[in-house]
Amino acid sequence: MSPKGDYAAVKKDIASILDKPDYDDGSLGPIFVRLAWHASGTYDKKTRTGGSNGATMRFDPEVADGANAGLEHARAFLEPIKQKHPWISYADLWTLAGATAIEEMGGPTINWKPGRSDKDPKKLTAHDVPPNGRLPDAALGQDHVRQIFYRMGFDDREIVALVGAHALGRCHADRSGYEGPWTHTPTRFSNQYFKLLTGLTWRKKEWDGPVQYTDEDDELMMLPADMAVIRDPEFAKIAKEYAQDKDVFFKDFAAAFEKLIDLGVPRGDDKGNAPVAPNQKKAGAKL
Ligand code: HEM
Secondary structure (H helix, E strand, C coil), rough: CCCCCCHHHHHHHHHHHHHHCCCCCCCCCCHHHHHHHHHHHCCCCCECCCCCCEHHHCCHHHHHHHHEEEEEEHHHHHHHHHCCCCCCHHHHHHHHHHHHHHHHHCCCCCCCCCCCECCCCCCCCCCCCCCCCCCCCCCHHHHHHHHHHHHHHHCCHHHHHHHHHHHHHHCCCCCCCCCCCCCCCCCCCHHHHHHHHHHHEECCCCCCCCCCECCCCCCCCCCCHHHHHHHHHHHHHHHHHHHHHHHHHHHHHHHHHHHHHHCCCCCCCCCCCCCCCCCCCCCCCCC
């Protein structure tokens, strides 16, 4: 067991399990990024509910949300690390795994901060776990994407930057119903997603599955929600900028991802006041 608080030791162990030749494209990195994102992306800024704090994806109804299908594998892959470092919370472990994966796959440095605690299953109330339906529906377009991410507190630029994570990994028919990778380099963090989205011609895939888009060679894919990123003029402007400038994308992505994994995490304020739990009403604050 590592000494309590030795996050560098945990990070090292996460990095050491990423390479997995017999899994998908040879890396657990992409699914760890998706785990960190789905644990965090339930946040609702108005009610200050959801988010990565609490590691509520262990519980109903969140654990059974169709949008989280497949993430049980990511959680299981991390279990030996939790056993080795039992002092770390699942909430910190899942977000640290996402941040570490991004860095190890060649992405920007993510300023990950500890401080999340796990909800005690024995003290769980009905309000502690976010309802299903807070994560985006891949079948829908820009209005839906904006609605979901504005609810978390993101703006258009942050939305486009975050979706650039689809440079990584792939869709699995037995998880989401969709199939295939977005890029030829799904274990390498890059701005390829934007290059391909803005540079190739995408047409509806002819198959017996949900509507998704395919390139001329029928090797890559885009979801309807990805197509929103070039169909919406505001989003498209930003996507073209990221396609041309990798450094700007890396900088914006790092900032947006740090914000994402911190949603709902009680941090106190810079005046030294005590942290406020996300679902607690701040004294004097109007919700
Ligand atoms: C409009 C927003 C989004 C939609 C509709 C969406 C939808 C999806 C879907 C349907 C999959 C396939 C799941 C599977 O079959 O295994 C997926 C995978 C993935 N998503 Fe997203 N996503 C969105 C935003 C994001 C964001 C913000 C991130 C991270 C910052 C992200 C990271 C990933 C990664 C890394 C994978 C690959 C997972 C793997 O290879 O197992 N996505 N996404």
